[in-house]
Amino acid sequence: MDFDQNIKLAVDNVVFTIKDGQLHVLLVQRNTEPFKGQWTLSGGFVMDNESLKDAAYRKLEIETDVDNVYLEQLYTFGEVDRDPRSRIVSTSYMAVINHKDLHAQASNYIESLEVYSVDDLPEMAFDHEKIINYGVERLKNKLEYTNIAQFLLPDLFSLSQLQNVYEVIFEHEYDTRNFRKKIKNLDIIEYSGQKQKNVQHRPAKLYQFKSNDLEVVEIF
Amino acid sequence: MDFDQNIKLAVDNVVFTIKDGQLHVLLVQRNTEPFKGQWTLSGGFVMDNESLKDAAYRKLEIETDVDNVYLEQLYTFGEVDRDPRSRIVSTSYMAVINHKDLHAQASNYIESLEVYSVDDLPEMAFDHEKIINYGVERLKNKLEYTNIAQFLLPDLFSLSQLQNVYEVIFEHEYDTRNFRKKIKNLDIIEYSGQKQKNVQHRPAKLYQFKSNDLEVVEIF
DNA sequence: CTAATAGTGTCTCTGAGACACTATCTA
DNA sequence: TAGATAGTGTCTCAGAGACACTATTAG
Numbered sequence A, B: 001m002d003f004d005q006n007i008k009l010a011v012d013n014v015v016f017t018i019k020d021g022q023l024h025v026l027l028v029q030r031n032t033e034p035f036k037g038q039w040t041l042s043g044g045f046v047m048d049n050e051s052l053k054d055a056a057y058r059k060l061e062i063e064t065d066v067d068n069v070y071l072e073q074l075y076t077f078g079e080v081d082r083d084p085r086s087r088i089v090s091t092s093y094m095a096v097i098n099h100k101d102l103h104a105q106a107s108n109y110i111e112s113l114e115v116y117s118v119d120d121l122p123e124m125a126f127d128h129e130k131i132i133n134y135g136v137e138r139l140k141n142k143l144e145y146t147n148i149a150q151f152l153l154p155d156l157f158s159l160s161q162l163q164n165v166y167e168v169i170f171e172h173e174y175d176t177r178n179f180r181k182k183i184k185n186l187d188i189i190e191y192s193g194q195k196q197k198n199v200q201h202r203p204a205k206l207y208q209f210k211s212n213d214l215e216v217v218e219i220f
Numbered sequence C: 001c002t003a004a005t006a007g008t009g010t011c012t013c014t015g016a017g018a019c020a021c022t023a024t025c026t027a
Numbered sequence D: 001t002a003g004a005t006a007g008t009g010t011c012t013c014a015g016a017g018a019c020a021c022t023a024t025t026a027g
Helices: A052-063 A128-145 A148-152 A159-170 A176-186 B052-063 B128-145 B148-152 B159-170 B176-186
Strands: A008-019 A022-029 A042-045 A070-077 A088-096 A113-117 A189-195 A205-209 B008-019 B022-029 B042-045 B070-077 B088-096 B113-117 B189-195 B205-209
Touching: A008 A052, A008 A128, A008 A148, A022 A042, A022 A128, A022 A159, A042 A052, A052 A070, A052 A088, A070 A128, A070 B070, A088 A128, A088 A148, A128 A148, A128 A159, A148 A159, A159 A176, A159 A205, A176 A189, B008 B052, B008 B128, B008 B148, B022 B042, B022 B128, B022 B159, B042 B052, B052 B070, B052 B088, B070 B128, B088 B128, B088 B148, B128 B148, B128 B159, B148 B159, B159 B176, B159 B205, B176 B189
Parallel strands: A008 A088, B008 B088
Antiparallel strands: A008 A022, A008 A042, A022 A113, A070 A088, A189 A205, B008 B022, B008 B042, B022 B113, B070 B088, B189 B205
């Protein structure tokens, strides 16, 4: 056990949310070299007495209401030269959260914090753009076979809102009737009894997910 | 960058192969405490100048003909107490290999090396049984939507052999006609022009995969 | 000719996708 | 009543699964 190793271990969070009808990711702007002024994921070193997932949660607490967040490990990036300063291996996590639970202001943060559309990322430091792309693929996959969409939506939502989540992330429009037929057959959501109020059109029925945990269900 | 961290980073390989019509995994028997006599995955610490994947390959070279192996990262296990000696985070890799390319003898190895059926594992040290189970799930998933089965088969194989791979891993028997119909529709294998020889029954046509790389194709 | 495995086609049912109109609310 | 979005059913086609018999080889 006295193997001499000089590798540091970090976590990086890819925090997804939907804003303005587009998939966004939370980024931090660096204010020191290297890559000063460029953007990174929110992350940091793992402490000796916390698990990887706890480290990811600790970082996430600064920016979000972690009670309503879905967090899962993505991938561990272990190339030798991914950080020019020293050997740093980073385990990335994907967080999925409703926009209202994201307090993305710089208040607790020395560096500035902002959400960017994944289709329009700023200049990214390190290999973080690669990490984001990996996360986008994972999110797309999970949308196809789980109820993960719930974490991008408020507790009560209309079928149009749900459909919009899929359309935004897959960048593809679906037929309303077919979409509703499929979702209803899956038996994963239920009518809450409530409807939209004060909308300038026919108010939509509001639904809720039957399970608040991630469940595996073939969707697309 | 002078954060003080006392975590070591290791890799562990879950090496899958099919032997005697069952899915097997390669294990190493520990000859020191803790867990002396119990079995573990083949693994070890990552060196400062090699990537995680290179570390996994380096371990794999001892036991296999790495030219014919498929290797992919599984998951990083980062619980604080997973190793009683010290804080060790382990990134696991899944290797998929044909049984003939596995030279699983103890010759290069101080410890003894053996393949065990995943349905009949010996007493496992650390959290390695959990890692194996995670690997089995990943392998099942990949069988459903990729051509990963090729790495469990010789270059030329019969349709029965291919079907057997699926039956063994999913522990489910498939209808021969339906299975062949589906595989042929997928257009991922082709007839090699050769047939079995010296078999005491009608010789099967031998097929080969069109692509030697992992390709994404919906199968089941 | 026996034993063993290879190889093949049809029918039914289910789910995916294409497609157009009516309903309900606010201002 | 105009503007906006919600909400709904039918047809066609493709793929999944159930199912039974003939073909080819060695010994």
